[in-house]
Amino acid sequence: MEALDDPSHTFEVPQTLLETPRGPRQVAKDPLRLRSGENDVGLFLDDPDAGGAGVARDVLEVELLPIRGHRLQDDDRHLAILAVQASMHHDAGRAKDRLAHEHTGHEGIGCILLHEFQYKWRNTTMLQYESRPRDFEETVTAGPRRRMVAAMRIVIIGNGVAGMEAALAVRNREPSWDITLVSEESDHFFSRTALMWVFSGQMSHRDIEPLERDAYERLGFRRVRARAIGVDTERRQVSFAGGQEPVAYDRLLIASGSRPRPGPWPGSEARGVGHFVTLQDLDWYEREVHGGTSLAGGPPRPRLHATGRSSDSPYRFREVAAERRGRLAQQPAVIGGGLIGIEAVEVAVTAGLRPHFFIREEWFWPIALDPKEALWISDRMAQHGVEVHLEHEIEALDTDSDGNVVAVRTNRGRYPSDCVVIGIGVTPNTAWLAEAGIDLDDRGGIVVDEGLQTSVTDVFAAGDCASVRWFDGTRRPEQLWYTARDQGRVAGRRLLGDAPRYDRGTWYNSVKLMDIEYTTAGLVNWKLDGEENWFFEEKGRVRSTTRIVTQGGHVVGFNMLGRRWDHSVLTRWIEERRTLDWVLRHLNDAAFDTELVPRLRVRRA
Structure with a gap:
């Protein structure tokens, strides 16, 4: 097919809608124009509310309704509906896998493909249109419209909880998008906190895998078992050790976790x-x-x-x-x-x-x-x-x-x-990003904004490797399972084009230290200005310690040993700014032990 390069061809688009995270909206007062140039066709989005290029990042789909001058071939009565992403930069080498008929199943729609995307002021989008000139006539072909969303190439480095939560979020909404999960460590997502139970013989490897082993095939995930050694953010490619071919991406999530600190x-x-x-x-x-x-x-x-x-x-x-x-x-x-x-x-x-x-x-x-x-x-x-x-x-x-x-x-x-x-301890597994031009903090964590985007457009980070803002304004990674899970869910929505924020909630954790239960919540051992620690030790049939941290008359933290506690109740009390006296009166409401364990009876000193 030869490119249409006659500058005289200009075709009006009667109406165009932008699908944004806030829903569809009309964007143009005047009809949009699909205009051919020497080497491309420009789709100009004149959005009176755009205010520059910022709105373009919210664009999820651009739906082209019947275009005057485009005649569909044979009995195909459907028009291609293009979905373009406003912060992508596609080079010509990747255009071949963007044929519109691959997404609609129809061969006779003019073979529209995404060739090059330029992120310019007033949201200018450049599309390459390859077709025979005879496909353009001054007639309008009526018929039912069919929605088509151009598939994005999502690449996720790391198949831990952050990476997998993001992949599941994307697949849940976009069944046709190409999702590649890269993991050097393992074929399957597993619970790292349960490795000790495998060692001790209480669980098998299969027991600590939250998903069925056919999940990749069933969900259409592509698995790459290799070590990522670099990201070319200009060409949008991830490179690997061992001579493996690079993988191209439209949006990238780095969830490469942490690595053991060497001796x-x-x-x-x-x-x-x-x-x-x-x-x-x-x-x-x-x-x-x-x-x-x-x-x-x-x-x-x-x-x-x-x-x-x-x-x-x-x-x-x-x-x-x-x-x-x-x-x-x-x-x-x-x-x-x-x-x-x-x-x-x-x-x-x-x-x-x-x-x-x-x-x-x-x-x-x-x-x-x-x-x-x-x-x-x-x-x-x-x-x-x-x-x-x-x-x-x-x-x-x-x-x-x-x-x-x-x-x-x-x-x-x-x-x-x-x-x-x-x-x-561990450190962020990010040394392989040294030449990528992605900002890292002094600990090696990937600096991200409130939406988990890195310093590079369309590159996000989540989990142990992401340096997020803490309550005191400092930035560093949160290296807990549940924070990685929560960040992965936010990152998944960012990969979809939504604009959520990662709001760091009240800290909590629970583990078992040998055979002693441990639950913590809030600000403990932070040496806050004016903090006070109330401590109670229980001995007898049950041995436990209860430490409650207060500041300014309000409870800000709990440290509990020997008993099981519901962290969701403890964190709620912190957020409700309860007083120490109130908490002590209601403390057993947060108990998570069985009915055979006697209630805790505390005495004020």
Whole structure:
């Protein structure tokens, strides 16, 4: 087909509607004009309310109603309805997959394709029209209209909770859009917080996958198992390690999560040293302690990405010291007094081992617990055979002549260890974006606005890698499962063209520290101006601690150990600005224990 390049061809569009997140609206006082130029056809959207290019970002569809001068071929009585996205930039090389008949199933509609989109003042949209000149006659063909939405290419880096929530949101509204999910780590979305239950044999890999394993096929998701190593925001492509072909996108979501913080000490990369964050970490730790997977085998295709990864990948498989030595680990050590550390300790205990637990601070998990709360947790760990070492500074991890770790050396001594888990936190998995021109904060988090858009148009970020604004005005990632879930849902709507905001709600979390329930909500351990902490310890049939933080006479935080509490009730009380006296009178309304657990009876000091 040859391009129509006669400048004399101008065709009026009787009416055009813009579908926006607020619904359809008429935009032009005068008829829009479809005008051919030397190399293109321009569709000029003269929106009296546009106020410049900003409104264009809200455009979801542009519906062209019967165009005078376009004759449909044969018995095809339908007109192509184009949907164009106002912030896209398509190069000619991608135009071939934009044939309109691919979206309508009709061959005789003039083969309208999206060739180049220029984001200009007054919302100028450039469309390439390829057709035979005889298709244009000064007649209007009547007939029923058929809605057609041009499919967008959505690429999501990461198939964790943020990425999957976004993908599901897009698919729910746009069944024909092309959605590609990129994951180096795994074929399937899984619950990372449940890795410890797989290690301990209480769950299989299938048990921790929230979706059925046919979800990709059923929902029409395209899976790419490879390591993303860069984003070309000009060409709109994601590149991969291992020589795999780049993937083009119209809108991109980066939900690449976080990676284990590496140990800074000599010997941190020795055989027998690893982490407990990724599926590959789980594989390594299980092989060191159990000699293999603990229940029902590993996940599907665990090593599919092995040939397409880079040397700095957090998902690489580690050498196993137990296999080189010919015996399983007998004296593990865990470095780092936080959630990752205590989980690594707990699964070692379930395997019948007595691990060392090295903590740099004065007490366990000082970011969340006070000394009295932490003492109870440390005592309980010691009762389970854990050797807790407080205020120890790691100096080196010693190895034997074969490169296997044999000891942890601290400022207080040398401790034999044949398997070492480094659990000193995580960092945003964003080093691969260094050349992308996307703004990062000083922690490596991707800076996003209230709608989770990055510094680059049509590129969004969500989950552990996204640097969001906190209550105190600072920006940093929120590294919790539920915040990643909530951000993923907002990001999904942004990929669809909506304009939602991510409103960071009241903080909450709940975990189990060994066998002690822990619930927190609001602002705890923030050292707020004028804050006061009310503390109550319960001993007897039930042991628990209750700490309530107040500021200016109102409750702003809860820290609860030993009992189960409904965080939704606690956060509501914070948002309702309840007083301490009121909360204490109603505290059992938030109880989440079974009816066999006696009610908490508190006394004011």
